[in-house]
Amino acid sequence: MNIGEIARRAGVSRSTVSYALSGKRPVSDDTRRKIQQVVDELGYQPSASARALANGRTSTLGLVFPPAGNHYTGMQLDFIGSVVEAAAVYDYDVLLSPSGVDSDRSFQRLLGERRVDGAILMEIRLEDDRADHLAALDFPSVAIGRTARPEGSWWVGLDHIALVEACVHHLADLGHRRIAFVNRPEQLLRAGYESAHRGLDGFTKAAAERGLTVRTYCCGDDAASGQTCVERILHDDPATTGLVTLNEAALGGLYRGLAQAGRHVPRDFSVTGVVAARWAETVTPQLTAADVPAADLGRLAVDLLVERLDHPGAPPRNHLLTPPISLRASTGPAGVTPAVGTGADTTP
Amino acid sequence: MNIGEIARRAGVSRSTVSYALSGKRPVSDDTRRKIQQVVDELGYQPSASARALANGRTSTLGLVFPPAGNHYTGMQLDFIGSVVEAAAVYDYDVLLSPSGVDSDRSFQRLLGERRVDGAILMEIRLEDDRADHLAALDFPSVAIGRTARPEGSWWVGLDHIALVEACVHHLADLGHRRIAFVNRPEQLLRAGYESAHRGLDGFTKAAAERGLTVRTYCCGDDAASGQTCVERILHDDPATTGLVTLNEAALGGLYRGLAQAGRHVPRDFSVTGVVAARWAETVTPQLTAADVPAADLGRLAVDLLVERLDHPGAPPRNHLLTPPISLRASTGPAGVTPAVGTGADTTP
DNA sequence: TCGCCGTGTCGAACCGGTTCGGGAAGCTAG
């Protein structure tokens, strides 16, 4: 059933039907009622393709995320869900595009074939060819995360530097002197993933300020890698008493590694990091962490993108979130250091 | 840049450009080369909207999943990823639609506005109005899961009955006599979610066969609910020595509840269930479980849907998967029952 | 030399909407 059929049955022209439905020109009450009746009877809905062709907008947003090769983390999941829901509020659909890079066929289709009105980029890198490409085309997009030079572009993000710094200070305040950083996989760090880099920067900076002895590690996005990572940490420096992590997926493995090494959390060893609340609450003891507000990020990204679409030429906006650390149960005062006995006993 | 522009620059008609690019009619080598050259120079890509309008196909698949109100589980995430990747292989994009029911605006748009060529339904219910609706319209779709009467429809699914039965038999073989079932949230059970119902059926059936004493529980999709659920289990019957669960998201909470009740897994208490491998490996001790092959399911669903799209009128097909139980470390022989002392000591 | 056939290209119609300019009808003011 197309608009012509409706017009015929209502005894009016196609354009009148169009105006009656869109309200872009006044239509008399009588004809509007007649048209509405036919529409309701036939359950007519205009074709999205035809409408998209005619007015040059698809009412669809693209969500560009890395291919599944890299395991998805819980944060990404929450994120996708919140983007889809927020987009629905604005009557946008969401098209998924698994793209690592610029030259991906999927990415090219999204842009070249004009399948979407705007795009949201996940898993941003400091030097991001996708972001550069979109910027060069002046294609409406919002990044989740900041590139190395975010000025003049639209983004929402987490202040990873500040968050990890807060974690380090938290541990230092508790008396920890030798701590480790468990980062995302090396492959992602090398690829320039923002969170991995800025997180590492924040760690290094805060540790230097507090004069801590530190080591940093990359760790695969799975439990087994987390376990071996802890083994390496304790092998490299048995006097380590705490760690900070960005790696949600490895968290269970980190805990397992500590348990198998006979380190009790939080008595012998403190763990903290930047992790979504629902995952922080999954482990025992529950993780003291800066809770990643994935759902907020998704919603904000959509808000910004819609604003950009509605007001072409508007000055760039952004949101930098710095959620506070939620104190749970995985950190505690540094006790007697088991091996070297450097520090004095701080627990009476 | 549209096809007319290409035609003008190549000095041919629009139809010739179309045929040169699609290959649906022969075009002389000379003109094809000329056209290709112009296309390459301008980086021309045909508009998806126009193409969709002209040939009545959008090259897009709809993925209908429940709104985020229900927390997403890890399984759903893997699933979404594998669907998107599999669809990309066939040159389909994936449009996300958060829909609980038939009457959702989002669902209506998907179908009524003909935004997608076919749909994949997640989180199927035994009586599913979305599935009924699609069937009534003869709209190409594949369900993840079976409704109460799956005959004549296209679906892929897990044999939840058999999987949970296998878990029960596994525990019974180890000598457990009093076990509990931890299901998905009551709200989902009442709504008729397939996995919750068939899982429960399998549990009840196998328990009856083995003459076990059982209790069944519904449990929220989060760690806190898992913890209180274990408290209820041990309160209702302290002699319980094992549990079977379908509830991935509660798993961490279940473990925590057991630990706080002083039950050591697997010495005092065995845990098993139907859970994706990557989550089963997250907990310590790692969960002995029937691994949910979410990625396989996603791929198979896309394969089936594409087949259905390519061969309209083809007889319905389906895939019922029954992954084996992966023995990890969360189950062991039933020991002395701590409270009542009913059974003889089975460990020499 | 003429008719026939195959090859390569073109023009026009079509997909299903939106939008613009204009015209008919009805009403008011001069």
Add this chain to the structure above:
DNA sequence: CTAGCTTCCCGAACCGGTTCGACACGGCGA
């Protein structure tokens, strides 16, 4: 009575592709 203004609707063009029928052209056999 008519000029002028609203109000309401129509026809036509357009968005950017695809596809069908037709036609020009060259080579072939009769």
